[in-house]
Amino acid sequence: MAADLLSQAPRRRRGPSDRRTELLLGALAVGVLALIALLLVTVLAKAWPSFAHNGYVKWFLPGGDVDTQLTGIENARQGAGEALYHLRAWPLLWATFLTTGFAVLFGLVLSTLAAIFMVEFAPSAMRRVLEPVVRLLAGVPSVIYGLIGVLAIAPWVGEHLISEQRKESVAGVVQLTGANLAVAVLILTVMITPIMVAISASALASVPSAWTEGSAALGVNRWRTVWRVSLRTARPAIIAGAVLATGRALGEAIMLSMVAGGRSFAPNLRDGVTVLFEPARPMAATLLAYIDGISDPYLAHALYAIGAVLLVSCAFLSLAAWAAKQPLKRYGIRA
Amino acid sequence: MASTPQPLLPPLRPSRTRTREGAGPRDSLSAWPLIDRVGYALCWAAGLTLCAIAGAIVLFMLVKGISYLRPSLLVRSPSAAPSQSASGGFLDPIEGTLIITAIGICIAAPVGVALSAWLAEFHRPAWLARAVESAIEMIAGVPSVLLAIFGLLVFAPHFLAFLSQTSAGDVVYGKSFLIAGIMMSVLALPLVVGATREGLAQIPGHVREASYALGKTRATTLRRVLLPSIRTNIASGVTLGIGRIIGDTAIVVILAGGTLQLTGVGRAPILSTLRGTGSSLTSYVYYNSPVGEGHAPQKAYAAAFLLLMVVLALNTVVMLLSSERSLNPIAWMFTGATGRRSRRAGEPGV
Amino acid sequence: MRPNRAATISLLSAFVLLLTPALAGARSLLLSGSTSMFPLVTQLGALYHKQTHQPSPRVGQGTSGAGIDEVAAGRVDIADVSRDPIIGVDPKGLVFTKIARDALCVITNSSNHLSNLSQQLVEQIFTGQVHSWSEVPGATATGPIDLIDRVASSGTQDAFEDIFLGETLKIAPSASQQETEGGMRQAVIGDRNAIGFASFDFISGTNPVSYQGIPCTLRNAKSGQYEGVRNFWMVTKGIPKGASAKFIDWIINRHNTAVENIIKTEWLPIF
Numbered sequence: 001m002a003a004d005l006l007s008q009a010p011r012r013r014r015g016p017s018d019r020r021t022e023l024l025l026g027a028l029a030v031g032v033l034a035l036i037a038l039l040l041v042t043v044l045a046k047a048w049p050s051f052a053h054n055g056y057v058k059w060f061l062p063g064g065d066v067d068t069q070l071t072g073i074e075n076a077r078q079g080a081g082e083a084l085y086h087l088r089a090w091p092l093l094w095a096t097f098l099t100t101g102f103a104v105l106f107g108l109v110l111s112t113l114a115a116i117f118m119v120e121f122a123p124s125a126m127r128r129v130l131e132p133v134v135r136l137l138a139g140v141p142s143v144i145y146g147l148i149g150v151l152a153i154a155p156w157v158g159e160h161l162i163s164e165q166r167k168e169s170v171a172g173v174v175q176l177t178g179a180n181l182a183v184a185v186l187i188l189t190v191m192i193t194p195i196m197v198a199i200s201a202s203a204l205a206s207v208p209s210a211w212t213e214g215s216a217a218l219g220v221n222r223w224r225t226v227w228r229v230s231l232r233t234a235r236p237a238i239i240a241g242a243v244l245a246t247g248r249a250l251g252e253a254i255m256l257s258m259v260a261g262g263r264s265f266a267p268n269l270r271d272g273v274t275v276l277f278e279p280a281r282p283m284a285a286t287l288l289a290y291i292d293g294i295s296d297p298y299l300a301h302a303l304y305a306i307g308a309v310l311l312v313s314c315a316f317l318s319l320a321a322w323a324a325k326q327p328l329k330r331y332g333i334r335a
Numbered sequence: 336m337a338s339t340p341q342p343l344l345p346p347l348r349p350s351r352t353r354t355r356e357g358a359g360p361r362d363s364l365s366a367w368p369l370i371d372r373v374g375y376a377l378c379w380a381a382g383l384t385l386c387a388i389a390g391a392i393v394l395f396m397l398v399k400g401i402s403y404l405r406p407s408l409l410v411r412s413p414s415a416a417p418s419q420s421a422s423g424g425f426l427d428p429i430e431g432t433l434i435i436t437a438i439g440i441c442i443a444a445p446v447g448v449a450l451s452a453w454l455a456e457f458h459r460p461a462w463l464a465r466a467v468e469s470a471i472e473m474i475a476g477v478p479s480v481l482l483a484i485f486g487l488l489v490f491a492p493h494f495l496a497f498l499s500q501t502s503a504g505d506v507v508y509g510k511s512f513l514i515a516g517i518m519m520s521v522l523a524l525p526l527v528v529g530a531t532r533e534g535l536a537q538i539p540g541h542v543r544e545a546s547y548a549l550g551k552t553r554a555t556t557l558r559r560v561l562l563p564s565i566r567t568n569i570a571s572g573v574t575l576g577i578g579r580i581i582g583d584t585a586i587v588v589i590l591a592g593g594t595l596q597l598t599g600v601g602r603a604p605i606l607s608t609l610r611g612t613g614s615s616l617t618s619y620v621y622y623n624s625p626v627g628e629g630h631a632p633q634k635a636y637a638a639a640f641l642l643l644m645v646v647l648a649l650n651t652v653v654m655l656l657s658s659e660r661s662l663n664p665i666a667w668m669f670t671g672a673t674g675r676r677s678r679r680a681g682e683p684g685v
Numbered sequence: 686m687r688p689n690r691a692a693t694i695s696l697l698s699a700f701v702l703l704l705t706p707a708l709a710g711a712r713s714l715l716l717s718g719s720t721s722m723f724p725l726v727t728q729l730g731a732l733y734h735k736q737t738h739q740p741s742p743r744v745g746q747g748t749s750g751a752g753i754d755e756v757a758a759g760r761v762d763i764a765d766v767s768r769d770p771i772i773g774v775d776p777k778g779l780v781f782t783k784i785a786r787d788a789l790c791v792i793t794n795s796s797n798h799l800s801n802l803s804q805q806l807v808e809q810i811f812t813g814q815v816h817s818w819s820e821v822p823g824a825t826a827t828g829p830i831d832l833i834d835r836v837a838s839s840g841t842q843d844a845f846e847d848i849f850l851g852e853t854l855k856i857a858p859s860a861s862q863q864e865t866e867g868g869m870r871q872a873v874i875g876d877r878n879a880i881g882f883a884s885f886d887f888i889s890g891t892n893p894v895s896y897q898g899i900p901c902t903l904r905n906a907k908s909g910q911y912e913g914v915r916n917f918w919m920v921t922k923g924i925p926k927g928a929s930a931k932f933i934d935w936i937i938n939r940h941n942t943a944v945e946n947i948i949k950t951e952w953l954p955i956f
Contacts (some may be wrong), residue, residue, distance in 0.1 A: 011345040021554035025453035029467045032450060036470040042488050071837035075774050076748060095482065101846050113381035121378050130382060133389040139646050143617045144639050146625050148395060151632055164828035169831050171816050175861045191389055204917040217608030251478020254584045258626045262862050284480050291589055292747025293838060307484050318476035442935060500712060504760040508715060593745045612743055628867035
């Protein structure tokens with residue numbers, strides 16, 4: 001608005017300080033943009049040999065134990081040919097898919113209900129308590145979640161929930177410990193719920209009050225109003241929150257490396273309930289686990305390839321979240 | 336007429352189940368169909384679960400922390416000794432946290448404010464503005480472990496060797512406090528940008544118009560009028576950034592060298608520590624947990640308790656700074672520089 | 686002076702200071718490698734700094750294999766390696782210097798009072814042929830055996846396979862893998878049915894098992910009766926030179942009693 005006014009006003013020479021400031025700040029903006037572009041380009045360039053040698057599709061397929069392959073890359077010396085790059089990263093992708101998928105699913109349910117509670121049903125005292133609670137859960141560092149998981153939750157699960165028959169049923173293939181898929185999904189859900197609660201609550205509260213009041217005037221009870229009117233309106237925000245939470249869950253390395261089990265194993269859904277107790281190490285955690293070997297140039301290609309997959313996924317998810325929020329502008333809802 | 340910004344959550348209106356005198360039949364829960372009552376109960380359960388989880392985390396860390404945290408731990412340096420009682424405290428990790436946070440926020444704060452000022456006031460050429468906005472949204476979503484491995488790549492060339500040190504094989508070591516701090520600033524940037532943009536968007540148009548009418552340039556208006564008036568927004572953005580930096584582990588584990596004590600490079604007074612390696616509270620907790628060395632879970636608990644207290648204190652500061660904004664700061668954390676161009680304060684509300 | 690100008694000048698001078706090589710001073714040694722050797726090397730480094738006033742060596746850790754990669758790439762000056770050199774796998778041109786020896790113990794959870802394992806049982810358990818504690822005489826644990834292994838780049842794992850399992854046998858791939866010695870210790874402490882192996886420095890809180898009738902103690906290791914002894918090496922690219930040579934020579938100097946006292950606490954001297 002002010003800019004329009006300025007352009008309509010009689011032409012005045014824009015002062016030298018304006019031009020200087022604009023150039024300076026513009027250069028800064030270009031610098032930041034260049035940095036991000038550099039990030040994308042260098043990670044992708046460093047990752048390319050791994051994809052090229054394995055085949056762009058074959059890299060993602062199952063084909064053996066990822067740990068063996070990664071150490072094989074590290075130990076192979078010059079002239080070893082294909083062994084320098086051989087990687088089939090399906091167990092990592094599957095583990096990421098399982099942990100992130102279940103965490104976002106459970107988190108979505110929990111956070112939507114909690115957001116509705118905060119906006120609609122909570123007495124004012126509880127609302128005053130819930131806001132700091134959500135802020136607290138969002139602010140706890142991931143290493144503390146991991147510490148509680150590995151020192152308190154995982155040993156308890158290992159002692160009390162994993163029976164010896166269960167261990168025998170998979171003996172020889174994998175060992176069941178307290179650091180497993182179930183604990184990882186549980187803690188990851190707790191970590192990503194606050195994001196979704198914040199965004200959903202913000203959007204639910206910004207639904208035009210005329211609509212909710214109109215619904216109440218028609219005799220619809222509060223729950224139905226929320227379910228049919230507010231949630232529908234805030235749906236883009238909830239989706240955007242879920243997408244952002246997925247991005248967060250994808251990138252979680254520290255907590256998952258502490259509680260998800262020490263093997264890059266692809267949990268086998270055909271094992272039934274036992275699958276909950278199998279170890280699984282998602283991509284970001286695997287990256288962290290092998291980071292000490294990054295001086296080895298061939299292992300570096302493999303690790304950066306894993307990083308490139310993560311980067312592309314997260315970039316894609318960020319853009320998707322932005323796109324998901326566009327419909328909200330129609331209603332002027334801030335989220 | 337919306338001349339003042341509407342609060343995020345509606346003001347705490349009286350509970351709807353309490354009626355005023357002479358009002359009609361109330362919306363009593365027993366009149367609801369069963370499925371609606373189930374929904375109501377589930378909502379209560381969800382809210383209580385969140386409170387219970389938060390309470391459990393705080394109580395557990397409180398119990399463990401108070402039993403293991405001694406004041407002596409805060410002032411003694413860690414040393415490598417086989418038994419726990421002799422392995423010292425975590426003074427150096429505390430110093431490391433302070434150093435990394437200082438470097439990170441000293442870079443992120445000015446750059447973030449300048450960037451959002453450019454986005455809000457100048458934003459020309461338009462394609463560049465859109466690109467920068469998308470880039471900042473993207474950074475907000477990038478995992479810190481990726482930023483860390485990017486840091487390993489980008490600080491390897493020789494002209495950047497002054498940031499860390501060079502080893503005997505003439506290879507740049509590439510790990511130091513400066514490098515870790517620089518990558519941390521990238522983490523904090525979207526938060527500062529988001530907060531400042533939020534603040535700038537809420538300044539009514541007539542303030543800018545008045546300044547231009549007095550003959551001031553845009554640059555001067557920014558510097559003298561707009562930015563000073565959103566000091567609290569900038570402060571809460573900076574505090575959020577500090578919180579994010581303090582809580583991050585991956586960048587420290589990968590880029591700060593992993594030595595127990597602060598070991599400097601060379602003999603220059605402050606620069607040697609900045610170019611040197613060390614650890615922070617988060618990497619100290621990581622290394623002392625079973626995933627790292629695992630020798631000292633008690634020390635890990637004590638350090639984790641300290642970390643949690645610091646984070647809680649920062650949260651309180653943010654809450655005090657942004658009194659009526661309620662949950663929006665959390666939304667900033669994860670949405671970066673969400674454009675608020677759709678609804679400038681001063682325009683008639685939708 | 687206007688504040689802007691003062692700010693610019695101070696920023697520029699700070700920048701120049703950073704770049705001035707004259708202030709670089711003496712560079713500290715960079716070490717990295719075995720997690721088993723980390724406690725020993727950090728203590729030695731601290732003593733080195735105190736005795737000789739050289740800058741404190743910077744010690745990182747990330748398994749012996751990662752250390753070898755880093756020293757070959759020139760990233761660090763010395764690598765700590767806790768297993769003997771493997772021809773064909775180690776890069777060419779590396780020089781290994783022995784600085785100490787270490788006893789490797791088989792460990793079980795402290796509730797499992799297994800007192801002795803024969804060579805055959807060790808082989809059968811660690812290769813996965815024997816699944817259950819009921820088949821192991823002397824074990825008080827019941828149920829399936831939980832094997833804890835180290836990651837493949839670990840020097841301790843290579844040393845264990847060499848000494849206890851012989852040339853051809855390898856540890857079962859289904860074992861859960863720990864990155865560090867501390868991680869191995871925690872895993873064994875936390876699991877009633879666990880069995881693993883660790884350096885003598887890391888066995889507190891677990892039940893060390895005698896090997897072929899000989900208990901795993903420093904005295905038995907020193908006398909040669911206990912067979913599970915491996916070497917600690919410091920690896921350089923080419924013959925040690927300059928600061929690296931000074932440090933290594935200081936450690937292996939026979940007459941340095943302070944160094945020997947540190948080594949004797951949990952490890953074995955080389956002579």
